[in-house]
Amino acid sequence: MERFGFRAMGGGCEIAVAEMEKEESKRLASLGIEEVNRIERKYSRYLPETVVSKINAQAGRNWTVCDEETVALLDYADTVWCSSGGLFDVTSGVLQRAWDFDRAAVPPQEKLLPLVKLVGWKQVERKASAVRLKQKGMQLDFGGICKEYAADAAALLLSGLGVRHGYVNLAGDIRVIGPKADGTSWTFGIRHPRKPEGLMASIPVTSGAIATSGDYERFFESEGQRYCHIINPVTGFPVMFWRSVTVLAPLAATAGSCATIAMLMEAEGLNFLKDSGFRYLAVDQAGRMYYNQ
Amino acid sequence: MDSLQGKNSNRRTRRLAALLASAAMLLPPANNACADAAPEQGVVSLKYLNYHDSQSGDTYKTAGMSRDRINVNALSLMVMVPVAGEWSVAMTCTEDSITGASPAHHGWGFPADSSSGASGELRYAGDLSVTRYFSKGTLSAGSSYSQESDYISRGISLSGTLSDGSKNTTISLGTAYNSDTVDLNKPAVIDSKKSESPRSKRVFSALFGVTQVMSQNDIMQIIVTWTHGKGYYSDPYKDPDVRPDMRRMFTFMTRWNHHFEAPDGTARLSYRYYTDTFGIRAHTLNVEYVQALPHGWEITPMVRYYSQSAADFYVPTGDDPFVAARVDGMQYYSGDQRLSAFGAFSYGVRVAKELGRSWMADVKYENYEQRYDWGISGRGDSGIPTFNARNIQIGLTRKL
Amino acid sequence: MMKMIAFSGVSLPALVIISALTGCSTVQPWEKQNLARPAMTFEGDRLDTGYTEHIYSSKEAASGGSGVRGGGCGCN
Numbered sequence: 001m002e003r004f005g006f007r008a009m010g011g012g013c014e015i016a017v018a019e020m021e022k023e024e025s026k027r028l029a030s031l032g033i034e035e036v037n038r039i040e041r042k043y044s045r046y047l048p049e050t051v052v053s054k055i056n057a058q059a060g061r062n063w064t065v066c067d068e069e070t071v072a073l074l075d076y077a078d079t080v081w082c083s084s085g086g087l088f089d090v091t092s093g094v095l096q097r098a099w100d101f102d103r104a105a106v107p108p109q110e111k112l113l114p115l116v117k118l119v120g121w122k123q124v125e126r127k128a129s130a131v132r133l134k135q136k137g138m139q140l141d142f143g144g145i146c147k148e149y150a151a152d153a154a155a156l157l158l159s160g161l162g163v164r165h166g167y168v169n170l171a172g173d174i175r176v177i178g179p180k181a182d183g184t185s186w187t188f189g190i191r192h193p194r195k196p197e198g199l200m201a202s203i204p205v206t207s208g209a210i211a212t213s214g215d216y217e218r219f220f221e222s223e224g225q226r227y228c229h230i231i232n233p234v235t236g237f238p239v240m241f242w243r244s245v246t247v248l249a250p251l252a253a254t255a256g257s258c259a260t261i262a263m264l265m266e267a268e269g270l271n272f273l274k275d276s277g278f279r280y281l282a283v284d285q286a287g288r289m290y291y292n293q
Numbered sequence: 294m295d296s297l298q299g300k301n302s303n304r305r306t307r308r309l310a311a312l313l314a315s316a317a318m319l320l321p322p323a324n325n326a327c328a329d330a331a332p333e334q335g336v337v338s339l340k341y342l343n344y345h346d347s348q349s350g351d352t353y354k355t356a357g358m359s360r361d362r363i364n365v366n367a368l369s370l371m372v373m374v375p376v377a378g379e380w381s382v383a384m385t386c387t388e389d390s391i392t393g394a395s396p397a398h399h400g401w402g403f404p405a406d407s408s409s410g411a412s413g414e415l416r417y418a419g420d421l422s423v424t425r426y427f428s429k430g431t432l433s434a435g436s437s438y439s440q441e442s443d444y445i446s447r448g449i450s451l452s453g454t455l456s457d458g459s460k461n462t463t464i465s466l467g468t469a470y471n472s473d474t475v476d477l478n479k480p481a482v483i484d485s486k487k488s489e490s491p492r493s494k495r496v497f498s499a500l501f502g503v504t505q506v507m508s509q510n511d512i513m514q515i516i517v518t519w520t521h522g523k524g525y526y527s528d529p530y531k532d533p534d535v536r537p538d539m540r541r542m543f544t545f546m547t548r549w550n551h552h553f554e555a556p557d558g559t560a561r562l563s564y565r566y567y568t569d570t571f572g573i574r575a576h577t578l579n580v581e582y583v584q585a586l587p588h589g590w591e592i593t594p595m596v597r598y599y600s601q602s603a604a605d606f607y608v609p610t611g612d613d614p615f616v617a618a619r620v621d622g623m624q625y626y627s628g629d630q631r632l633s634a635f636g637a638f639s640y641g642v643r644v645a646k647e648l649g650r651s652w653m654a655d656v657k658y659e660n661y662e663q664r665y666d667w668g669i670s671g672r673g674d675s676g677i678p679t680f681n682a683r684n685i686q687i688g689l690t691r692k693l
Numbered sequence: 694m695m696k697m698i699a700f701s702g703v704s705l706p707a708l709v710i711i712s713a714l715t716g717c718s719t720v721q722p723w724e725k726q727n728l729a730r731p732a733m734t735f736e737g738d739r740l741d742t743g744y745t746e747h748i749y750s751s752k753e754a755a756s757g758g759s760g761v762r763g764g765g766c767g768c769n
Contacts, residue, residue: 072310079317128334128651128693152312160308253316276321340740344748369740385739450761461720469761500761504735506720510727514735518757546758548735552727559732567755575755583732601754631754643741657741663752682752686744 001165001181004029008036009147011171015154018165019181028161032154032168039150043073043142045093052140060136063127071129073142073149080145080257081121087264088257091133092119092233093141099231099238104220106227116236148211148256151175155252172212175252179206191216193243193283200244201281209252213259214244230263241266241284248279332381335374335693342367346682348400355614355678358400363393374693381424389416397483397531398617398628399610400678404481404530416441422450430455430463443476443529452500460506465516467500475525483532494524510552518544527627533608533620534627542569558584571632572605576669589647595659597639600669604632610676633674636667651693657686735759 001018002025015032017025044050055064066074077090094115098107123134133140147170154168155175166177167186179185185204192200193216203210215228215238227238245262249255258276262269270290273280281291344365350358367390373383391414394403422435432453439446452467472495477488502516520542527536548563560582567575581595603609606625611618620626641659648654663680665673720728727733750756 068306069309072313076313076317079320083320149313149316152316153309156308156312157305249319251312251316251319253313254319257316257320272321338738338740340744342744346752367744369743371740383739385743387743452761459719467761498757498761506728509720512728512733512735516759518761520757542757544755544758548759550733550735552730552733554727559730561732565755565758567758569754571754573754575753577755577758599749599753599755604754631752637753655738655741659745661748661752680752682748684744684748686741688738688740 002026002029004033006033006036008033008040009150009170013171014169015158016166016169016186017158017163020163028158028163031161032158035154035157036150036168036170039146039153042069043146045139045141045143052142055131055133056139059133059138061132063125063130063132065130068129070131073145074124074126074131076149076253077142077145078121080261083257084261084264086121087232087234088144088261089119089121089233090140090142090144091121091124091138092231093143094118094137094139095231095233095236096229098236099227099229101218101220101229104222106222112236116233119233119236144260145253145257147171148173148175148209148252151209151252173209173252173256174205174211175209176205176207190244190246190281194287200283201246203246203248203281205248208248208250209255210246210248211252211255211259212244212246213256213263215239215242215263216244230260232264239263239266242269243283243285243287245269245273245283246281247273247276249276254278332373332375336371336690337373337693338371338688338690340369340371340686340688342369342684342686344682344684346680348396348678348680350400350678352675352678354675355400358614358678360403361393362395363391365392366390379426381426382422383424384419384421386419387417389418390414391416395530396630398533399614399630399674399676401615402532402617414441429457443479444473446471446473448472462506463504465500465502465504469496469498471496471498473524475529477529479529482529483534485532486527486529492525494522494526496520496522496524510554511549513549514547516544516546518542518546528629531627531629533617534629535625536606536627537571537625540570542567544568556584558582567601573601573603573632575599575601591645593643593645595641595643597637599637599639600667601634601636602668602670603634603674607632607634607674609633609674614676630674630677630680633665633677634668634670635663635665635673635677636669637661637663637680638667651691653690655686655688655690657684657688659684 001016002022004015004026006013013036015029017029020028041047042050043052045052045056047053051066051070058064080088098112098115118135118138123138125132125134151168151170151173152175155177158166158168159177164178165181168175168177172191174188176186185206187202187204188210189199190201190203190212192198193214213230215226215230218229219226229238231238242263245259247255247258249258255278258273258278262273262282265272270282273282274292279292281289283289342365346363347361348358350356367387369385369387371383371385373381375381396402416439418437418439420435420437422433424431424433430453435450437448448469448471450467450469452465454463454465456463472493474491474493476491477486498518498520500516500518502514504512504514506512522540523538526538526540528534544565544567546563546565548561551560553560563579565577578598579595581593583591583593585591604627606623606627608618608620608626608628618628639659639661641657643655643657645653645655661682665675665677
């Protein structure tokens with residue numbers, strides 16, 4: 001088995017390919033890495049010529065015609081918005097202007113309120129394959145969907161090229177292409193939410209995906225309260241109920257979205273996880289674990 | 294024409310889109326605000342119909358009865374638009390242009406000027422319906438109107454559906470009221486039926502249905518309808534023809550759709566049982582198979598079998614089918630071949646093609662034949678000539 | 694009178710079949726991709742159905758079955 005590490009999507013990533021010749025594994029893994037990079041470059045909010053930047057530049061002005069992949073992502077964003085009762089909203093990226101994790105200060109209401117007004121998936125107008133953000137200053141941010149989508153896309157590409165055993169791990173969101181060569185499961189460790197180098201649990205996975213959403217990825221602490229990067233679009237404030245939520249689902253996109261939705265729903269998230277039918281492991285602020293078999 | 298690279302990237306994009314769609318479908322459904330079962334896109338559709346029918350005297354008894362009968366050219370327009378995410382409005386308009394004539398009794402008695410095709414008839418019809426979508430069901434209200442030189446039909450309907458949480462079981466309820474008016478003052482009306490004042494017919498109907506998902510690839514439906522009508526049922530242009538002024542109808546219909554994974558095709562079956570107070574019992578069996586083909590093509594061959602028994606008051610042809618039969622002593626009587634016992638077979642094929650992302654074109658051909666001895670009972674009126682009809686439909690649809 | 698009995702004789706078994714069906718299966722929302730295809734629904738092409746139902750009911754005694762939408766005509 002060959003493991004290929006690389007940096008992408010804001011973290012350390014890895015593609016593992018088993019049961020193939022070394023040169024062939026290297027070639028296939030690099031195609032997978034290329035696919036991840038393609039998606040990251042296409043949907044980054046920060047590079048000027050990306051699809052997302054173009055749409056954001058036309059906020060409050062003209063329509064932007066999108067290609068099939070972007071339309072599919074917008075449709076997916078719509079379903080996640082619906083499934084989360086409006087909490088998982090791809091227009092909530094603007095709130096990060098207020099929550100500066102480097103300065104570690106809680107923003108005052110006057111700074112937060114005008115930004116909250118720019119958030120709302122209902123304000124995204126769609127017409128066939130064109131999209132328009134209604135108000136000037138609104139921003140689309142696929143950051144919450146991209147990483148998991150890229151894991152699925154890379155896995156799809158690799159399995160289409162003949163890989164039967166392996167996985168794609170993008171900074172903790174993992175999509176299994178196939179079990180180990182002997183049919184046994186891969187074992188993935190879930191990071192401990194309060195011990196940076198420690199593991200909280202190990203989960204065997206033969207197929208499907210596993211994704212974790214936590215309050216430890218980007219945060220600051222002020223006066224004993226942790227403010228993380230997952231922000232509730234209605235209140236404008238970061239969520240505070242769970243330390244981390246891990247979900248196992250057939251696709252990484254679904255696993256990642258469910259984990260994030262559970263974080264956003266705070267206390268209600270447990271019912272959401274139960275209803276989903278997926279295996280989950282959630283840790284609350286007291287360190288108590290909730291999971292199903 | 295596509296480069297191999299272009300074709301590959303199209304296929305890949307489509308697979309990525311399908312991946313996202315699957316991921317979306319796996320998400321738990323929202324149980325609150327997102328009541329959207331409303332369609333996301335509107336549709337505009339245009340369809341042309343060319344219909345031609347004829348009868349053939351191909352037996353010893355009916356020799357000499359062959360002739361063309363009716364030609365129809367029709368054009369219909371349908372527009373459906375979703376409104377505000379929770380409503381949709383649909384409207385249809387149709388114009389039919391009909392030339393030719395049907396027999397006045399049994400297989401004969403055509404009006405004098407009909408062989409030259411001089412008689413022409415124009416019919417306009419339209420209907421409008423509004424649907425409201427809720428999280429667990431729908432409610433629809435509709436109205437319809439149809440007008441031709443001697444007949445006006447107006448109707449209103451109300452129907453609704455209710456589903457269980459997982460939308461595997463859906464109950465439908467519907468009711469409709471129709472009010473028709475017949476003008477008995479036209480020149481071609483049989484003298485004994487002519488009248489200055491028009492006659493009317495009022496029909497109430499009710500429907501109850503259940504749609505049930507049986508598996509990932511199977512869905513079935515059972516629908517029963519009851520209809521009660523009172524008014525003028527006789528045919529003003531046929532003689533002899535006096536029908537009861539009340540007609541109750543009952544239908545039981547069941548449909549089953551099965552999707553075949555491997556060939557990516559769908560079989561659609563339906564059976565309908567019909568009975569009414571005229572004494573008619575009819576069975577209808579429809580089988581069609583929808584096969585998806587590469588490049589956006591789709592082909593659907595279909596066959597249909599229909600069998601009906603004769604009405605209680607149907608008067609069969611006597612020794613000479615060219616002469617109206619005698620009706621001594623009967624309270625109600627009719628020589629209309631549509632009330633005789635017969636069976637009918639039709640076969641057809643529909644071909645559709647996606648044109649780009651928003652357009653679709655379709656063409657359908659159907660051939661229909663009716664014979665007195667094709668019914669289930671095998672006994673019909675041998676003095677009725679074989680009836681043939683063929684129609685061609687050409688349609689164009691655009692998603693908005 | 695006989696006709697009324699015939700009616701209820703057919704209506705009752707129909708209703709029994711209908712109520713027995715509802716306990717049948719549980720297909721999860723994420724397993725419904727095939728059921729969402731247009732060919733698997735019962736709506737069909739509205740204009741096509743409009744033409745064909747009109748043609749059949751003008752040449753045969755039976756009519757209706759799948760809906761209660763109005764619209765009659767003096768068809769011959």
